[in-house]
Amino acid sequence: xxxxxxxxxxxxxxxxxxxxxxxxxxxxKRLYDVYYVSLxxxxxxxxxxxxxxxEEDVVQEVLIALWEHEGNFKDVQAVTSYLYRSVYxxxxxxxxxxxxxxxxxxxxxxxxxxxxxxxxxxALIEEEYYRQIYLAIDTLSEQRRQxxxxxxxxxxxxxxxxxxxxxxxxxxxxxxxxxxxxxxxxSKVEYAFFLFLMHNL
Numbered sequence: 001x002x003x004x005x006x007x008x009x010x011x012x013x014x015x016x017x018x019x020x021x022x023x024x025x026x027x028x029k030r031l032y033d034v035y036y037v038s039l040x041x042x043x044x045x046x047x048x049x050x051x052x053x054x055e056e057d058v059v060q061e062v063l064i065a066l067w068e069h070e071g072n073f074k075d076v077q078a079v080t081s082y083l084y085r086s087v088y089x090x091x092x093x094x095x096x097x098x099x100x101x102x103x104x105x106x107x108x109x110x111x112x113x114x115x116x117x118x119x120x121x122x123a124l125i126e127e128e129y130y131r132q133i134y135l136a137i138d139t140l141s142e143q144r145r146q147x148x149x150x151x152x153x154x155x156x157x158x159x160x161x162x163x164x165x166x167x168x169x170x171x172x173x174x175x176x177x178x179x180x181x182x183x184x185x186x187s188k189v190e191y192a193f194f195l196f197l198m199h200n201l
Contacts, residue, residue, distance in 0.1 A: 013075070013076040015027075015030060016030055016031070016034055016076050016079065017073060017075065017076055017079065019031055020066065020072075020073055020079050021072040021073060023067065028067060031063060031066070032063065034131070034135070035063075035080075035083055035131070036059060036063075037130070037131075037134060038127040038128070038130050038131040038134070039059045039062065039063075039083060039084070039087050039127075040055050040056055040059050041055075041127055041130060042084060042087055042088075042123060042124070042127045043055035043058045043059055043087050043090075043091055045123050046087075046088065046091040046092075046123075047091055047094070047095070054094070055091075058087060058090045058091055058094055059087060061090060062083060062086045062087050062090050063083075065086060066079075066082070066083065066086070069082075080128075084124055084127075126193075129189070129190050129193045129194075132186050132187075132190050133182070133186065133190060133193070133194050133197075135185075136181070136182045136185040136186050137149070137182065139181070139185065140178050140181055140182070143164070143166075143174050144174050144175075144177060144178035144181065145178075146160075146164060147160055147164070147171055147174045147175050147178060148175070148178050148182075150163065150164075151175065151198060152197060152198065157171050157172060157175075182194060
């Protein structure tokens with residue numbers, strides 16, 4: 001969890017949709033900026049420890065498949081649904097193709113989660129919370145963003161102050177202001193999830 005906070009560029013729904021439908025290589029980087037971290041986290045949960053570190057290959061293949069997808073998407077929700085469903089399918093196929101490398105019990109467990117199951121739905125919701133939080137963090141000023149990232153990485157106020165060469169009181173003020181900025185940009189449920197992350201690392 002501590003490694004999850006990466007820089008995520010902020011794009012509007014219109015810009016994301018344009019990146020998908022235009023097939024413009026320069027614009028397509030937006031998809032990586034917006035979705036890559038969350039899709040990798042989701043794939044990692046599906047693949048578990050047996051295929052640790054291989055989730056990035058799965059996500060790369062899905063994003064390539066999206067590039068090759070014919071037809072346009074009508075909205076960002078359709079893009080998001082397509083990507084998560086594609087990652088799910090890719091993970092299932094990945095495990096099936098490599099069943100000989102894990103025990104039958106482990107393979108059965110990995111393949112037992114249905115896309116429409118409550119367990120998978122919870123995972124999807126959680127990853128969307130993460131994605132929205134990443135987007136909100138990226139809108140913060142440089143110092144506030146650094147403080148939040150370091151906090152999410154498990155650093156104490158004292159450690160952050162030392163690393164940034166500022167006082168501990170300044171760190172606390174930056175964090176307080178960052179909280180207010182983030183709260184104004186995400187839903188109450190997402191903000192509650194953010195607070196959970198901040199206080200449980």
